[in-house]
Amino acid sequence: TLAIASGQFYLATATSVTPTAMSQVRIVDASYVDVPETAVRPPGPIKLTAMEALWIVIPVLQHVLLYEGDDDMPPFHAILQSLRSSLAATLRSFAPLAGKVVHLEETGDVGISCSASDGVRFVVAECDADIGRLAGDEEHDLRVLEGLVPEVDMSQLPAPVLAVQATRFEGGVAVGVTVHHGVADGRALWTFVEAWAAACRGETPATTPCFDRSLVKLPGGEELARSVVRKVAPNLPSAALASSVFEDRKRLTRRTFTLDQGDIQRLKLRIVHLNESGGTPLPRPPSAFAAVVALAWTCFARCKSFSLDDDVWLFFFADIRERLDPPVGAGYIGSCLTKCLARLPARELHGERALAAAASAVQDEINKMKEDPIAGWNFFSFDPMPAMDRLMNISGSSGFSAYKIADFGWGKPTRTEPIRMNTDGQVALMGSRDDRGVQVSVALLQAAQMDEFKSNFLALLE
Secondary structure, X not given: OHHHOOOOOOOOOOOOXXXXXXXXXXXXXXXXXXXXXXXXXXXXOEEOOHHHHHHHHOOEEEEEEEEEOOOOOOOHHHHHHHHHHHHHHHOOOXXXXXXXXXXEOOOOEEEEEOOOOOEEEEEEEEEOOOHHHHOOOOOOOHHHHHHOOOOOOOOEOOEEOEEEEEEEEOOEEEEEEEEEOOOOOHHHHHHXXXXXXXXXXXXXXXXXXXXXXXHOOOOOHHHHHHHHHHHHOOOOOEOOOOOOOXXXXXXXXXXXXXXXXXXXXXXXXXXXXXXXXXXXXXXXXXXXXXXXXXXXXXXXXXXXXXXXXXXXXXXXXXXXXXXXXXXXXXXXOOOOEXXXXXXXXXXXXXXXXXXXXXXXXXXXXXXXXXXXXXOOOOOOOOOOOOOHHHEEEEEEOOOOOHHHHOXXXXXXXXXXXXXXXXXXXXXXXXXXXXXXXXXXXXXEXXXXXXXXXXXXXXXXXX
């Protein structure tokens, strides 16, 4: 069932890239930023929950932030100094991110181990690519983007939790982050970046981080987590997956679409009108998430040559921090996700009411999740098993305000992108740069299908 490693699921080891592309990013320095002596460290290892232990074999979460320079951008040496000192300051309250993911053999758990010698690897690089082109919407230069995040081998425990990279361009700078997905989901990653950027601006972070796993109440508790470890990673300290699991990743084509506030309003209105004309008026307009996912799902079904009688599947995660009983706060640094799985016949996604049918199916899954938030904690377990070649996977969230929070003192990023998108039909969401729209990053195996996806996407927004 690891084949479900769709979407937000990542290979533990870095893949080889072509020498020509690799020559565009050159590492010039690598050192460690130590955790200050005044940091708050946990008294012992932090044992991962069952929903976090699932990520041991697919651990790499990576994002890059691209900043195009102007006259106000500080020189690169000053940027490095600011990033390093503010990272050290941030680690006072985020000390476990400088730790290691370890196998606790005496109990069978996997946890985060912290020590007085902990530090975060800080890589410095330079790149001769055009940062403006890299930050564009059209087909991404994936090989260069992959070089802008630090390479971390998480296939063997102990493994680092976090590494960062700063890369100098002729006209700007990139900040790349690699974090272990068992320790931090997307929301936790952006909570850390927000705190680091605030410290770099000389401000106090808005959120106090919390690493206390005892706040997440799952039936079975620690024993459930240990059983997950035994099942998904029976060969610890090796946590490596077969290298063939994501072999398509190197051949994927990537493109980014941005929906502005007007696009989203029109999309919502179209869905409302389709429901009214079909005699099934909605109790309330769809959320931005449901509307955008419905659009992407419809385009996915239409750019593929599926039989109209086949089901087309949709997989997405829901953050359940606020839905646990009792809820855990926004500052919880962990992976706190449950799965949602919807399906519709391809015929419906080709029909006139496709957007309405898709939005309703998405909302139905969200409503089911609200009724029992922890039912979908095991995202490796499916009944029935979806057809992987007909599955679109959503990662990220339209609620992630990455652009708004990632100002380190020289302005908002021009572009931020997830790096690892491994499967044909993965879509990553993020709030747009103006914080009123949604950024949609799409990965497909065939360039012709991407062209078809784009034409459907733009036509449905008209």
